[in-house]
Amino acid sequence: MDAVVVREVAEADRAWMRALLRERWTGPEVVSRGRVHAADRLPGFVAWSGTERVGLATCAIAERACELVTLDSLRERVGVGTALLDAAAVHARQMQCTRLWLITTNDNTAALRFYQRRGLRLCAVYPDALAQSRRLKPTIPPVGIDGIPLRDEIELELPL
Numbered sequence: 753m754d755a756v757v758v759r760e761v762a763e764a765d766r767a768w769m770r771a772l773l774r775e776r777w778t779g780p781e782v783v784s785r786g787r788v789h790a791a792d793r794l795p796g797f798v799a800w801s802g803t804e805r806v807g808l809a810t811c812a813i814a815e816r817a818c819e820l821v822t823l824d825s826l827r828e829r830v831g832v833g834t835a836l837l838d839a840a841a842v843h844a845r846q847m848q849c850t851r852l853w854l855i856t857t858n859d860n861t862a863a864l865r866f867y868q869r870r871g872l873r874l875c876a877v878y879p880d881a882l883a884q885s886r887r888l889k890p891t892i893p894p895v896g897i898d899g900i901p902l903r904d905e906i907e908l909e910l911p912l
């Protein structure tokens with residue numbers, strides 16, 4: 753595979769983002785902390801390998817904090833996820849943010865491992881938050897990865 757290059761999201765990426773978010777997130781709306789993000793319209797970063805898009809990170813900045821709303825690697829275990837996370841952290845620093853944070857769900861043990869190995873720390877757990885998320889986005893399934901009931905939000909952060 754060609755080296756991974758990360759570029760800021762451009763308007764030409766938007767249709768591809770919508771397709772990816774539909775496939776991986778059941779649609780462009782992504783819910784975290786009781787809020788719906790139109791993730792296909794957020795700023796973010798695309799990972800490229802040659803002429804192929806191999807990953808996406810989307811971000812939302814508010815009150816000097818940068819939320820990593822989505823992170824998806826289409827070529828796992830070759831550095832795509834790490835490159836996108838690094839790009840988001842650099843962007844957050846440039847935007848004068850004091851923290852990078854994200855929500856993942858209780859079933860996503862691989863993500864908890866991935867982020868903690870990259871310096872992020874658990875900073876909050878929101879039990880049963882998915883019940884509220886489902887009211888905003890009914891396509892969120894009842895059961896997640898490895899057959900684990902999808903119930904809780906877990907917040908991780910990286911102080912910048």
Ligand SMILES: CC(C)(COP(=O)(O)OP(=O)(O)OC[C@H]1O[C@@H](n2cnc3c(N)ncnc32)[C@H](O)[C@@H]1OP(=O)(O)O)[C@@H](O)C(=O)NCCC(=O)NCCS
Nearest residue numbers: 822823824825827828829830831832833834856863866869
């Ligand atoms: C979590 C996720 C983003 C990780 O993406 P990824 O592209 O596989 O991440 P990386 O390749 O940077 O790192 C994964 C592992 O591969 C290893 N790796 C990276 N490049 C490698 C290479 N050239 N050779 C061997 N191993 C390599 C990394 O060291 C890492 O292992 P470690 O955590 O033990 O150090 C990806 O699994 C994913 O998209 N998951 C589904 C969506 C999701 O859960 N997103 C996060 C929640 S919002």
